Amino acid sequence: MDKLVIEGGTRLAGEVEVSGAKNSALPVLCAAILSAEPLTVTNVPRLQDVATTAKLLTTMGASVERAADHTMVLDCARLDRLEAPYDLVRTMRASILVLGPMVARFGRARVSLPGGCAIGQRPVDLHIKGLQALGAEISIEHGYLEARVERPGGGTRLRGAPIFMDLVSVTGTENLMMAATLAEGTTVIQNAAREPEVVELAHCLNAMGARISGAGESEVTIEGVERLHRADWRIMPDRIEAGTFLAAAAATRGELLMRGANPSHLTAVLDKLREAGARIEVSGDTIALSMPTRARAVNLRTAPYPGFATDMQAQLMALDCVAEGTSTIVETIFENRFMHALEMKRMGAQIEIDGNTAVVTGVPQLDGAAVMATDLRASASLIIAALAARGETVIDRIYHLDRGYEAIERKLSGLGAKIRRTR
Numbered sequence: 001m002d003k004l005v006i007e008g009g010t011r012l013a014g015e016v017e018v019s020g021a022k023n024s025a026l027p028v029l030c031a032a033i034l035s036a037e038p039l040t041v042t043n044v045p046r047l048q049d050v051a052t053t054a055k056l057l058t059t060m061g062a063s064v065e066r067a068a069d070h071t072m073v074l075d076c077a078r079l080d081r082l083e084a085p086y087d088l089v090r091t092m093r094a095s096i097l098v099l100g101p102m103v104a105r106f107g108r109a110r111v112s113l114p115g116g117c118a119i120g121q122r123p124v125d126l127h128i129k130g131l132q133a134l135g136a137e138i139s140i141e142h143g144y145l146e147a148r149v150e151r152p153g154g155g156t157r158l159r160g161a162p163i164f165m166d167l168v169s170v171t172g173t174e175n176l177m178m179a180a181t182l183a184e185g186t187t188v189i190q191n192a193a194r195e196p197e198v199v200e201l202a203h204c205l206n207a208m209g210a211r212i213s214g215a216g217e218s219e220v221t222i223e224g225v226e227r228l229h230r231a232d233w234r235i236m237p238d239r240i241e242a243g244t245f246l247a248a249a250a251a252t253r254g255e256l257l258m259r260g261a262n263p264s265h266l267t268a269v270l271d272k273l274r275e276a277g278a279r280i281e282v283s284g285d286t287i288a289l290s291m292p293t294r295a296r297a298v299n300l301r302t303a304p305y306p307g308f309a310t311d312m313q314a315q316l317m318a319l320d321c322v323a324e325g326t327s328t329i330v331e332t333i334f335e336n337r338f339m340h341a342l343e344m345k346r347m348g349a350q351i352e353i354d355g356n357t358a359v360v361t362g363v364p365q366l367d368g369a370a371v372m373a374t375d376l377r378a379s380a381s382l383i384i385a386a387l388a389a390r391g392e393t394v395i396d397r398i399y400h401l402d403r404g405y406e407a408i409e410r411k412l413s414g415l416g417a418k419i420r421r422t423r
């Protein structure tokens, strides 16, 4: 299994370019299922999760071509296997995003239940309830979710309906929004997720001929149409990748010029980094950060967008580990998302955990150690801790990292980090 070896203690300095967003690419690629005409997607990041989605679509009968380095052409004219098998879903929970589009276009779908994952239970009850409200019948058989639409007078089209989401769910909102695009009549999703990735998906769907309004607000209205058509779509910059590099630069007291970002998606993170003492200047799609002194500890509480993203919690914890003072971090989205803290403690971090609250007392210096990555963002946070530490850190199980960060070693090496991959 691949490992990363990092020799810490170097200040990151230089320029870095942000890649396309994983969490935007995955739903957009799945949106191709909704149409019999091709969808051309540019700025697609080269990531394991993208490869898994492409494999899932090809298994279903789609044609997926990598037209150029970051361009994909998806043609779902002839889907003949309306199923997401366990082997693929268990490696990537976001596979559930094929459910809504399949039911909407074909009136049936079979998707393996995702099961638990390292950061929590992550049920899909809201996806199911929403599709039921739109007229799908759903049963669970042999670990698979079977969905079917049978209208009384014949026909397999979903029916628009009001949907209230008990909890704010990103992929839940995306799945239901996609399903509703082809329903008969109007759907109103209340308590919808407001994440930029949801907004981008709505714009992509509208480019395909859907009629969605209100995305980015908590009430989204979708007027169903009969079919969607061909479109071209460019994936937005990855705000979590951007935030990760900014946090890494801050933790190493470095100096970074980031290009190709969307700073308006990063307000909560930039705010915290400024509070920690970083000097940040934003101009168009570039963000310049410098950290002249040791960081000050910052408290944070994760929340749905525009609150502080749970996907940035681990990286900011790494910064707090080497900051001056004590901070309190509250994780409100997932019930088991502090596993990185146990690994950071092996590097000398002082962290006390009580339920969903972590209290971090900064130390002047972490020490390199052998640690294990438990999930995608935990891997990123361990890299940050390792870059700021004295001596060598070996991070095991970094396959998580390849799911969500494009060329991370190359990008970090370009900033002066001493990082290499071994087996």
Ligand code: UD1
Binding pocket: 023, 026, 093, 094, 120, 121, 122, 123, 124, 125, 126, 127, 128, 167, 168, 169, 170, 171, 172, 197, 310, 311, 333, 334, 335
């Ligand atoms: C998405 C992101 C992930 C991010 C998360 C929260 C993608 C591909 N992944 O995941 O990176 O960490 O949003 O911002 O975009 N829940 C239920 N029932 C459901 C659905 C969700 O109880 O049917 C709960 C979850 O367990 C969790 C909370 O709702 O506690 C939010 O989860 P959700 O927003 O759905 O996360 P994902 O969409 O899976």
